[in-house]
Amino acid sequence: MEARQIGENGSGRKGVEESDVEIKENEEVLKKIIASHPLYEVLIQSHINCLKVGLSEAGEFDATSEAWNKLVNSKSKATPSPNTSELDHFMEAYCMALSKLREAIEEPTKETNAFIRATYLQLKELNELN
Amino acid sequence: MARQLCEEKSKDMASSSHGLFYSDVSSNNPTIQPHLMNHIQGFVTDPDMFNLTTGMDMIGFSKNLQQHSESNGVMMWKSFFGKPGQLAGSSSSKTMNGSCSNFYNQHADAYNTNKQDFTSGISETSSENLVVGGAHDSAPWQENRLMVDDSSLRCVFPCEGNQRPSQGLSLSLSSTNPLSIGLQSFELRQTSHHQHLSDFVSREGFFGKPVNAQQQQQQMLQDGYLSPSKGANIYQGHFLIKNSKFLVPAQVLLNEFCSLGTKENDVLPKQKCSQKNKQWEEGNSGGGSSKNHSLSSLEYVELQKRKTKLLAMLEEVDRRYKHYRNQMKAVVSSFEAVAGNGAATVYSALALKAMSRHFRCLKDGIMDEIEATRKGMGEKDHVAAVPGTTRGETPRLRIVDQSLRQQRAFQQISIMETHPWRPQRGLPERSVSVLRAWLFEHFLHPYPSDVDKHILARQAGLSRRQVSNWFINARVRLWKPMVEEMYLEEEKEQENDVASSDINVPEEDEKPTQEAPLLRIDSECMSSIVNDVTKSGKTIQNDNQMDAFGSVELDFSSYTHAHHSSGVSLTLGLQQHGESGVSLAFLPAATQSSMFYPRDQIQECQTVQYSLLDAEGQNMPFRNVMGTHLLHDLV
16 A cells, blocks of 8 residues: 555656655665565575575675574564555565576586586596596 | 377477487497597486486476386386376475575464465476376387476486386476576465465566466466366466566665675685696696606507597586576576566676686686696697697607797787888988988088098998988988078178177187097087077087087077077977077087097198188178188098
8 A cells, every 4th residue: 555655656747856856765665665574584585595506605695694684583573464465476476586596596507516526527537547 | 178288289399399408328329429428427426317216306206106116117107197187296396495485484474374375386296297298109109208398397218118217317408498497387376365376477487478367377277387177266467576666676675685795705716726726736747647758659649538538528618618608698588587687697697607717717627637638748839730740750859840930930920910011211210310410510511522421321331322312312401491591591680780799719729638549520429509698698608518629619699580489400409599599519429439530630630710700702601600610621
């Protein structure tokens, strides 16, 4: 409901500067709405998992995981209003999309890592033979 | 109906086989090249990789299939693929995301009270996951190949008779269809409170272009993703992430929460890479690849084999890297079709960077090995063995000599390319400076004799003809304009009747004070000294300038007028001042080559003073030139 009102308010024709300010305000309000959604943590976890695929070392994510734990502990879990079904759909779909993206990135990365390891082994064998 | 559609689709797939990759890895196939066999054998370390049950688990079949005996292989296949509605095994992927499902269960209790069945899977049954190429009597089955098609998976099992198909499972991601690479269609099972997620999730890529509900239902029924019972309850609307107003704020939030800098991440892979390279270097130094003694034919053949293997590995690495990049591009493009442009670059950039580093290290290692092998074979500087220059035909020194010649030729070619040939205009500056110095030294009579021309030619490194031509041109271009300018100024002064008051006539018997046995009259060095003008208007000269023998002072103070600024004539090296005169002094310079005369000869030559005060008896253009010492030609 809030999101719809925001969209209606921001659609009025005003000056360029005023409209920019309104758009920024709308984005800030939308950010707050998204951050208060119960699936926001799942979204962030999916985001982090997608980023983790590209990192070889798990220890490189210490700072992010700490921030994540803080956010989880301090987060007040507000129940969503029944009128925000569009946001529910979006959050679910985006979480799913990110999880599928992680799988899609992970698959070729794993294949390629296996190939690289095998090639290293072959090089080692070549060195030992000669 | 769905059965017929499946059979028609499988026949089309069998005929066209777009997106299907079959690689027969069995040893019976003689067409496979040996180095490729080595690669395949080397890359697969797990013996269960080609196991059927492992492959089935990867697709989604449960492990309870292993209780079937090998003799009942055909019955097993029939039981799985005979009827589309038959339950054969449970799906292996039930949760939305394995890493976040526990968290979701903990932190979204309030949300789950309304929507308890928020789980995802490919489908309830594995027969819905897979589209099988017709019955066992269809064309693909007769060719002993069973095709399994999924939107994210392209598998081909070679299967011979009743044997268990345990060889040659080839899994690959098709780059021809970028929207379906590695992406499975998924659905959320709905309850009365929660609509189906497939309403706003299309199966093309992650989420594709919106289609109406009937088309989507029919497509998913046809592909086996939905059972007919579920297909009736599809939500009529279609939700697309790309068009959502929440997308940009959500992406901004995610980037604010966690945006990785890559500087810290660069350290560890580089260290690993350097360690691996060190290991390889140690292996190369310890191994027999760099042998100094002369190689036997067997050793040479071994090294040749090793080199070809390494080159094949290098090609394979390049190919795999390109393949990986294509895969990532396809994944990114399919995700960006859902979430807008640039949405996936945050995630793919890190993976691409890490993998490119790994590939670079691997490539460097292989290149080091190739280099060591080449050194062992006697090849140098990557010069390929040209026919006729192999080791058995020519000695080693000749090969080295040829390589050096080639290098020189390449260097000359590169020089010619960078500096294209163009004809040189004029003479060298050093030669011109010698000739110009003589010209100004003999300013009143710039006509060198044959002896002068000979000496100047030797000094300048030119021929006598070049010297003669230069003087002809110089008299026209340099000397004549100067004389004419002086003459014009003199006429102007005559019109104004300005008589010069200060006349500096030096003594007649002025002799050089230098004590050296040989004095140089330097024809190359010409320095112009500008007289300083005091407040009283008198000209002050340095004494040491006049001490030098052969110094000639030309005082043109009477010819100067107001509009002359202190400009420098580039051709002559003369400085012109508005108030003071110009004096030319030819001083001996110790550093340059010159003509030497014995001291006694110079003393015998008396300085001749031309008195230009009496203007009536002499018809000369320089009548008002005062205090002029001219050195007589000593030649």
